[in-house]
Every structure is written in structure tokens, then in C-alpha cells.
Amino acid sequence: MKMVFCGKTFLGVNCVGFAQDIIRLMKTPIDLYVLPVSADDGNDSWEPSLRGFAARRSIPLIGSLDDLELSGDDVVVSLEYDRLLRMEQLRGARSYNIHFSALPAYRGALTSYWPIYNGEKITGVTLHAIAPGVDDGDIVDQLLFEIPTFCTAFDLYILYNRYGYELFKSNLQRLITGREFSLVAQSSRRVSEYRRASVDYARIEITDFNLPAIDVQNQIRALIFPPYQLPLFRGKAISSVEVVSHPGTVGDENAFAAPPGTILVKDFGSAIVSCLDNPVRFTFQSWDRIEEDSS
Numbered sequence: 001m002k003m004v005f006c007g008k009t010f011l012g013v014n015c016v017g018f019a020q021d022i023i024r025l026m027k028t029p030i031d032l033y034v035l036p037v038s039a040d041d042g043n044d045s046w047e048p049s050l051r052g053f054a055a056r057r058s059i060p061l062i063g064s065l066d067d068l069e070l071s072g073d074d075v076v077v078s079l080e081y082d083r084l085l086r087m088e089q090l091r092g093a094r095s096y097n098i099h100f101s102a103l104p105a106y107r108g109a110l111t112s113y114w115p116i117y118n119g120e121k122i123t124g125v126t127l128h129a130i131a132p133g134v135d136d137g138d139i140v141d142q143l144l145f146e147i148p149t150f151c152t153a154f155d156l157y158i159l160y161n162r163y164g165y166e167l168f169k170s171n172l173q174r175l176i177t178g179r180e181f182s183l184v185a186q187s188s189r190r191v192s193e194y195r196r197a198s199v200d201y202a203r204i205e206i207t208d209f210n211l212p213a214i215d216v217q218n219q220i221r222a223l224i225f226p227p228y229q230l231p232l233f234r235g236k237a238i239s240s241v242e243v244v245s246h247p248g249t250v251g252d253e254n255a256f257a258a259p260p261g262t263i264l265v266k267d268f269g270s271a272i273v274s275c276l277d278n279p280v281r282f283t284f285q286s287w288d289r290i291e292e293d294s295s
Helices: 009-026 050-056 153-177 213-221
Strands: 002-007 031-036 075-079 094-099 122-129 139-146 236-243 263-267 270-273 280-284
Touching: 002 009, 009 031, 009 050, 009 075, 009 153, 031 050, 075 153, 094 153, 122 153, 139 153, 213 236, 213 280
Parallel strands: 002 031, 002 075, 075 094
Antiparallel strands: 094 122, 122 139, 236 280, 263 270, 270 280
16 A cells, blocks of 8 residues: 655655554554655755755655555555646545645645635634545535634644644554545535636735724735745835724813824834724834824
């Protein structure tokens, strides 16, 4: 029996390492293989390299599923792999994917962005059978969790990896044996799907404050992913954002009375900017102060 892991990042490394250790412990005759994403050069960065991990663990690396003669006795698991696996490549192997969302919501890409942008309170990770479509295969298992109000896209990505690993561990035995599976077809309700092109990461300057503060906050949180980008306000990188509640009897009742986009307070490393209702407070990556002539 062959078990092939296609993928990357924390999820890939954790799942492959766990599977190898458990298979050795159980003395199960399973040959492991790893198919890393094409961008994986074998070196760890802000996320671990699955290619490098597999090499250290002496797990054979393959360049394509076509390198193996797969059959219905084999298992393929996709763990944040960056390409769709074609059914003809799988050759009848039992094939599964761990997707970073509570399917059927948020099929496709950018699952760390859109749930936050849309103000979702709950998301999840889903283990599902691979089908010809995009993340539309029958569900094996699913874990749901809350999205904290302070959670950024980067924070959510880390949570997905953690919960995805827990989902994998609890289902490894069933993945290996194929027994005790209860596949559930995805509901036709609450289906949503996003493509990579649905977000233009070249446009990350925050300029529209004629919105409720919570919407501005969600827009910014969805863009905070330090390894790749931080949203900007007047050219300054935003590292965190929060809604400022009305001071009520504590302070001036008119403290928030300003047109949306007005800088109400600014100092080294932070600024408070008015929105349609409450203001938002930015903390910047650097401690440079916004220039006086910018306000």
C-alpha cells in the first residue's frame, strides 16, 4: 500500500511526521511518498519546508502522481497542495483533501481573507473526498471554531493549520483502512467559492472610511498577513486595528463628530481615524509619526 502526501506548510509537515511515526509504531506495511508544491525549495522560511522535512525523514519525494502506479489500494492526501489533483492521475486511489473552511462555504482560495472580510464568526477545517470539482467532494469530517474579533488573516491561517492537524490525527486510522467512513454529500445551501484573482493585493491602501467601523476593521484584518503584505494608511503599514467604542460619560460626547477619514488622534506608532459611526485605531509597523501636513 502506498500513501502519498501532496502539500506544504505546517499542516503538511505535522501530518506527514505524525503519520510516519504512527505507521512505524503499528508496524504497518505502508510506503510513504511526498509531493511538495513546486515553490518549495527545501529551505524553511516563515513556514517549514515539506520538501526539506521529507528529505530529513528519508521519505521519497516525487515530482508528480504520474511517477507512481497508483491503484484503489492506495491513499492520496492533499494538505494545502497548490494544484487540483486530476481524477485520471489518481487512478482510483482513495483521495482526500483537508480544506481550510467549513465547507460548503468558502470553496477555492483565499480562505484566510474572505471569512474575516465578510465578518464571519465561525469557520472550520474540512476533510473531504477529492472530486472533479473545486472542494465539492463528500465530507468525511469537519471541525468548527470561532474566529476571534482580533484575529487577522495570518492568525486565521495559523489556526487553520492547527485545527487541520487535529482533524487529520483523529481520522488517520480511517484514512489508512478505509473502514468506518460515513461520507456526507455537501449541502447545496450556503455554497460560496472564491478565486485567487478575487482580491487585488496590489491595492492595499485603506482610503474608504465612509463605512461602519466594524467593516473597516474587517477589511484591514483580512489584509494583515506579514509574510506577504500589510495594509497601508497614507503609506504607513498597519500591523493591528481595533474599533474605538464611544467614550460615553468618560469623555467628550462630540469626540467622534468628524467626517469619515478624519485623523482624530495621531502619535508615534498609532492613529485614530473616524468612520461612519465609531473610529478605528491603527497601530503601525514602524514608529514614524504621520506628518502634520497629511492630516
